[in-house]
Amino acid sequence: MGHEQALLLTVSWAVGLGLGAQLVAHRLRVPAIVLLLVLGVLTGPSVLGWVHPEYLGEGLGVLVKLAVAVILFEGALSLRLEDLRRAAYEVRGLITTGVVVTWVLATLVVRYVGGFDWPLAILFGSLMTVTGPTVVQPLLRRVRVPRHLKAILEGEAILIDPVGAVLAVAVMDVVLGLSGAHPLTWYGAVWAYFGRLLTGGLVGAAGGYLLSRLFRRHDWVPLELRNLVALAGVWVVFAIAEALLP
CATH class of the missing domain: 1.10.287 (Helix Hairpins)
Structure with a gap:
């Protein structure tokens, strides 16, 4: 099979099975992320070998970035500004103090339980601060929660994505700088x-x-x-x- 044909099949399988997982999840009333994870593992190169992300080369990173931009935009459209204003205090606390607490606790766990070195533990802890709308919003569609609590969770999930993602990148810059990889x-x-x-x-x-x-x-x-x-x-x-x- 040529590279072009393999790339075509990879993209087609990924799009088709991804949408199929969304439809089945809606029918079964379960969060789509569950089926997407299962299908991703089964159809990836480690099991069935239908989807090979490496065929996309550098284009994979570009596609992921564009997809994240769309996900955050689409997730933010579900936010009601009036509800977000009422929950502003709680959301502000979650994306500031909550981020620090999660970062510290996750760092300590992977350092003393997982045995990671401190630089890697700190970096891993920063990655764990992110929840994201792709996880929280499907759950909220299946679970009945008070409107105020829903606004808090949705607001945190959407706003924490850029805050946590940028934090991880900044921490990586610092870790690389301290290791001498570049001046800091x-x-x-x-x-x-x-x-x-x-x-x-x-x-x-x-x-x-x-x-x-x-x-x-x-x-x-x-x-x-x-x-x-x-x-x-x-x-x-x-x-x-x-x-x-x-």
Whole structure:
């Protein structure tokens, strides 16, 4: 089998089985992430060998980044700003104090239970601070919870993704710097975290404002193209932020 044909089959299987898992999960009333994980293992190179992500090469990383941008955007659309304002205190605590507590506890567990070295334990602990809408929102669709609690959990899941992901990248920069892989300064470490959040926030706010202005002009964007324009806008905003500060 040629590389081109193998790549075509990999993409087709991934898309087809992924959507199939979503449909079956909806029918069985279980979180889709459960079936997606099972199918991912079964169809991957370790078992059936139908899906080979390595065939995508460097394109795999690009696809993952674009998919994450869409997932966060789609998840945020389910948030009601009025509910989020009422839950602002709790959400703020979860994405600040909660992140630190989770980071410290996860680091200690993998250090003293898993036997990791301190740099790797600290990095692993930062990765464990993320929940994310792909996990929390499917669960909330299956479990009845009070509206206020639902707003807290959804708000935390969506906002913690960029906070935790950027934290992991910043921690990795620091770990590599301390190991001598590249030069590191204290202000460089601070900018690695807060600079990324600031850049992403400003570019996202500007892109959201421009999209909202565009959609208010009904003569500019036909109704049948609005979904595509929104998707393209999300990807352009992400690409600009990534170009400014990866």
